[in-house]
Amino acid sequence: MTDVQTDPFADIRPYQDNEVQAAILRLIADQEFIDAIIHYRFPHLAGSFGWMLSPVVKFFLKRKWAKLNSVAKVQLQVAAFMEQMIAKSTTEVSCSGIEHLDPKQAYLFISNHRDIAMDPALVNWSLHQQGFATVRIAIGDNLLRKACATELMKLNKSFIVKRGAKGPREMLKNLSQLSAYIKHSLEEGQSIWIAQKEGRAKDGNDETDPAILKMFYMEGKKRGEPFSAYLANLKIVPVCLSYEFDPCDKDKVHELWHKQQHGNYQKGEFEDIDTIIKGIVGFKGRVHVAFGKPLSSIPDDADTLAAQIDQQIWQGYRLFPINYLAAGSTEQQPDSKTQELWQTRLNSVSPEAQVLLTKMYAAPVEKQHKLT
Numbered sequence: 001m002t003d004v005q006t007d008p009f010a011d012i013r014p015y016q017d018n019e020v021q022a023a024i025l026r027l028i029a030d031q032e033f034i035d036a037i038i039h040y041r042f043p044h045l046a047g048s049f050g051w052m053l054s055p056v057v058k059f060f061l062k063r064k065w066a067k068l069n070s071v072a073k074v075q076l077q078v079a080a081f082m083e084q085m086i087a088k089s090t091t092e093v094s095c096s097g098i099e100h101l102d103p104k105q106a107y108l109f110i111s112n113h114r115d116i117a118m119d120p121a122l123v124n125w126s127l128h129q130q131g132f133a134t135v136r137i138a139i140g141d142n143l144l145r146k147a148c149a150t151e152l153m154k155l156n157k158s159f160i161v162k163r164g165a166k167g168p169r170e171m172l173k174n175l176s177q178l179s180a181y182i183k184h185s186l187e188e189g190q191s192i193w194i195a196q197k198e199g200r201a202k203d204g205n206d207e208t209d210p211a212i213l214k215m216f217y218m219e220g221k222k223r224g225e226p227f228s229a230y231l232a233n234l235k236i237v238p239v240c241l242s243y244e245f246d247p248c249d250k251d252k253v254h255e256l257w258h259k260q261q262h263g264n265y266q267k268g269e270f271e272d273i274d275t276i277i278k279g280i281v282g283f284k285g286r287v288h289v290a291f292g293k294p295l296s297s298i299p300d301d302a303d304t305l306a307a308q309i310d311q312q313i314w315q316g317y318r319l320f321p322i323n324y325l326a327a328g329s330t331e332q333q334p335d336s337k338t339q340e341l342w343q344t345r346l347n348s349v350s351p352e353a354q355v356l357l358t359k360m361y362a363a364p365v366e367k368q369h370k371l372t
Contacts, residue, residue, distance in 0.1 A: 009181045012160040014136060014153075017070040023151050024068055028061050033148035040277060074155050075134055082125050089247075090284045095126040097291035097316070101237065103132050106186045107294065108216070111239040112206035112313050113195035115248065115279040116143065116272070119241050120193045126289045127191075136185050138194040143272050159185075163198070179218035186234060193239075196309065202252035203356065204363030206240075208309045210302035217302075228298040231305065238292035238309045240316030242364065245341075247282020248275055249357060250348050257353040290316030314371055317364040326361035 007013075015023050027033055031054070038053050068074055086093055101107065113119055120137040128134055137158040144150045144160065154160075161178060165171035182192055197209035213231070220230030246252070258265045268274075292312035299305050321338040324331055334342070342361075346354050 014157045021069050023155055024065050027151045028058055030148045090287050092286045095289045098130050100293045106189045107191045107237045108234045109193045109237050109239045110196050113200045117276045118279050122289050123193055135191040135193040175215050176218050179215050183219045204360040208306035210306045213302040213305050228300050232298045236295045238312035240290040240313040242288040242318040244285030244320040247278050253349050253353045253356045256356050288318035314367040323365050326358045327365035
């Protein structure tokens with residue numbers, strides 16, 4: 001593999017075409033990866049007969065992935081999986097605003113963040129459906145504790161955001177490398193997806209962290225360019241994802257409630273993986289992906305720019321009956337089925353946590369009201 005001396009981004013960038021087959025072979029040889037497939041595909045057989053299924057799964061994967069020798073071919077496999085997943089876990093996926101984009105232009109998509117895997121996957125799906133190239137995806141290294149997770153993500157055009165710096169100097173080095181890589185990707189004609197702040201908005205409060213925007217500028221500052229001019233050249237496009245139902249809402253509320261009561265929350269060893277799977281296969285109802293207009297007029301400071309991005313994201317919300325119901329709004333009268341579904345969701349969490357669930361689903365309505 002390429003080392004960092006000849007490739008300054010070797011330790012964070014996605015795999016290139018000449019690295020795909022070796023990565024796939026490492027995945028198939030990773031017993032933890034094979035065990036995970038058996039566990040989630042054949043849960044009733046995993047315990048007693050896992051040892052029997054293991055060679056069968058490996059043989060199947062070798063045949064299925066034998067001809068995957070480029071990033072483009074991996075992306076086509078992902079697209080086929082997405083089609084099946086969307087059919088099973090949603091009633092509709094819609095898209096708006098893509099007419100403002102040029103298929104020949106690379107963009108920096110800054111998105112609200114509700115689901116670990118599905119947010120960038122649905123952005124990619126929407127772009128792919130309209131004939132656009134897929135994006136490179138920013139993913140935190142906290143989600144890559146397992147070797148197989150790293151292989152999978154880097155095969156799927158993901159690049160690593162290092163979050164575990166041991167001191168200010170290391171943090172500065174990591175952020176500088178990340179800033180340079182984002183600019184390098186855009187100069188290569190590769191669009192980027194990144195969340196508007198670190199971690200999912202578990203309370204539904206989608207607000208851009210100005211620190212993200214300052215990170216983008218680190219490379220510009222090194223080049224001696226003004227903040228507004230450099231950020232304008234990044235072709236920033238705000239993106240808003242709206243899910244009618246959040247498959248992980250109960251877990252988010254549990255975490256928020258635990259933090260309120262105890263001041264912190266310690267995740268289980270496999271909690272992130274379980275959350276990713278639940279988000280992928282869980283029922284989402286209707287989903288909407290709203291692409292904003294590329295930002296052409298960039299202010300001179302990160303706080304004002306963050307507010308501009310927020311405004312487009314909030315305008316992009318697709319509001320569903322359950323949002324109006326949670327917000328107590330009279331703008332749209334929910335039918336009996338929506339009321340029943342909402343009551344079932346409320347009953348799934350403790351009475352004390354119900355207010356947090358209500359705030360989560362009401363937030364998009366309140367944000368749009370804030371704009372008007």
